[in-house]
Amino acid sequence: MGTETVGRQPGKQYDILIIGGGPAGMAAAAAGAEYGASVCLIERNNKLGGILKQCIHDGFGIVQFNERLTGPEYAYRYRNLVKSYGSKVTVLTSAYASKISYHPEKSAADLFTTEIITAQNGALCLTSSTLILAMGCREKSDRQVFIHGDRPAGILTAGQAQYFINIQGLMPCKRCVILGSGDIGLIMARRLVLEGAEVEGVYEIRNEPSGLKRNIVQCLDDFSIPLHLQTTVTEVHGRERVESITVCKVDDDQKEIPGTERTIECDSLIVSVGLIPENDILSFSQIFLDPHTGGPEVDQNMQTRIPGLFSCGNALHVCDLVDYVSESGETAGTYAAKVSRKQIPYRTVEIQSSGNLVYQIPHFITLPDIQNKSSTIMKIPVYFRVAKSTEKAELVIRCGNTVLFRKRYSNLSPPEMKRAEISLSAVAKAALSSPLIECIMTDLGDTDGLR
Numbered sequence: 001m002g003t004e005t006v007g008r009q010p011g012k013q014y015d016i017l018i019i020g021g022g023p024a025g026m027a028a029a030a031a032g033a034e035y036g037a038s039v040c041l042i043e044r045n046n047k048l049g050g051i052l053k054q055c056i057h058d059g060f061g062i063v064q065f066n067e068r069l070t071g072p073e074y075a076y077r078y079r080n081l082v083k084s085y086g087s088k089v090t091v092l093t094s095a096y097a098s099k100i101s102y103h104p105e106k107s108a109a110d111l112f113t114t115e116i117i118t119a120q121n122g123a124l125c126l127t128s129s130t131l132i133l134a135m136g137c138r139e140k141s142d143r144q145v146f147i148h149g150d151r152p153a154g155i156l157t158a159g160q161a162q163y164f165i166n167i168q169g170l171m172p173c174k175r176c177v178i179l180g181s182g183d184i185g186l187i188m189a190r191r192l193v194l195e196g197a198e199v200e201g202v203y204e205i206r207n208e209p210s211g212l213k214r215n216i217v218q219c220l221d222d223f224s225i226p227l228h229l230q231t232t233v234t235e236v237h238g239r240e241r242v243e244s245i246t247v248c249k250v251d252d253d254q255k256e257i258p259g260t261e262r263t264i265e266c267d268s269l270i271v272s273v274g275l276i277p278e279n280d281i282l283s284f285s286q287i288f289l290d291p292h293t294g295g296p297e298v299d300q301n302m303q304t305r306i307p308g309l310f311s312c313g314n315a316l317h318v319c320d321l322v323d324y325v326s327e328s329g330e331t332a333g334t335y336a337a338k339v340s341r342k343q344i345p346y347r348t349v350e351i352q353s354s355g356n357l358v359y360q361i362p363h364f365i366t367l368p369d370i371q372n373k374s375s376t377i378m379k380i381p382v383y384f385r386v387a388k389s390t391e392k393a394e395l396v397i398r399c400g401n402t403v404l405f406r407k408r409y410s411n412l413s414p415p416e417m418k419r420a421e422i423s424l425s426a427v428a429k430a431a432l433s434s435p436l437i438e439c440i441m442t443d444l445g446d447t448d449g450l451r
């Protein structure tokens with residue numbers, strides 16, 4: 001495996017150490033260097049770019065660049081941006097971060113220790129005053145869904161199928177069934193058909209698809225691939241290789257309906273049943289993980305409840321637009337550069353979601369030193385997802401009696417992450433009389449029209 005070390009050879013101490021060289025980590029590295037910090041970017045693969053390298057379809061960068069780029073094109077732009085900072089950013093590829101430790105008793109420069117195994121420099125132990133977690137997410141596999149039968153060759157995740165076809169130029173199957181209607185599965189259904197495979201159908205246990213509506217239309221409908229809702233795969237048949245699978249309809253409680261079983265001949269089962277933020281490296285007992293996102297709780301600067309520890313991109317919460325991944329990386333890098341120089345005095349205001357919302361990011365807001373006027377004019381992005389599909393709904397974000405944001409929406413669904421903005425100065429004022437910000441999503445029903 002090749003190793004790429006850009007800038008100087010690894011030192012021992014950095015202002016910012018970033019784990020993960022995908023779009024989030026690259027944006028964080030560039031932003032940190034822009035604000036004058038010394039940065040070390042650690043990537044376990046032999047190239048920067050993260051998962052984007054295998055996403056060869058277009059549609060990336062609409063928000064950041066106002067262009068429809070492919071994944072590799074998007075990654076290439078950020079890779080060049082990182083390179084443009086020269087020796088300010090040390091990039092270690094083929095370098096695996098195996099352990100991190102937090103030392104609040106040590107000086108600000110040595111708050112974090114990261115143990116790394118590298119192809120070029122062996123084992124390294126680097127210290128840093130801030131640490132940014134940008135490890136992305138991983139796919140849930142067939143082990144995380146209940147299916148009877150053996151596990152012969154031919155069962156793979158949609159991401160593995162994507163890697164085989166787009167990176168290695170290998171066809172993983174001739175006739176397959178896809179379990180789960182997540183976006184990667186939908187994109188792979190189209191890709192497999194374009195490469196000459198037959199996709200018998202996509203099977204989804206829930207009563208609505210997990211992927212974006214536009215992917216249902218562009219990847220399934222346009223290619224006449226059937227989507228079977230409230231149906232799941234119950235058994236795999238075959239010893240050496242998948243020979244067939246059994247599907248079965250389920251009721252509203254997702255229980256199998258006897259007598260609805262059907263056996264489908266195929267040589268592969270492709271699983272697309274969701275993504276989990278990759279945070280296994282986190283072992284601090286003080287870290288707060290949000291059970292809905294699987295990532296740490298953060299403030300508007302992407303800083304966790306441990307000062308100096310940041311999280312961004314899909315390691316924080318699974319984003320459907322890479323542009324928001326880069327935005328969160330940039331925020332983390334910028335603020336880490338400021339924190340690494342001087343701890344900024346702060347107090348925090350908690351944020352809570354209610355009504356038809358699963359979660360919101362950030363979890364709390366750090367109010368800066370009120371003397372620091374430049375930071376109080378800042379707009380804070382608030383990302384959120386609804387719990388269930390709704391045709392008409394209204395989001396109100398308020399702190400006490402002050403309404404910080406109000407908007408009516410049509411056709412919201414859980415796969416689509418949304419973004420609102422609130423003003424930091426309005427929060428700072430309102431928080432003088434209330435300690436809590438509430439995000440309330442109210443369904444308006446059919447009778448209340450959108451104005």
Ligand SMILES: Cc1cc2nc3c(=O)[nH]c(=O)nc-3n(C[C@H](O)[C@H](O)[C@H](O)COP(=O)(O)OP(=O)(O)OC[C@H]3O[C@@H](n4cnc5c(N)ncnc54)[C@H](O)[C@@H]3O)c2cc1C
Pocket residue numbers: 019020021022023024025042043044045049050051052055095096097098134135136137138139158159160162184187275278281312313314315319320321322325
């Ligand atoms: C299989 C798959 C396919 C996807 N396809 C699409 C798509 O088609 N369209 C779309 O919009 N979004 C897609 N996504 C979502 C996509 O992940 C995000 O849009 C975006 O790439 C996330 O950026 P990131 O930097 O947070 O994570 P990633 O791009 O996943 O980058 C994280 C990086 O961290 C590295 N890393 C992790 N742990 C360590 C460690 N311990 N030490 C060193 N390095 C480490 C990884 O090797 C990786 O390079 C896909 C996701 C997956 C998992």
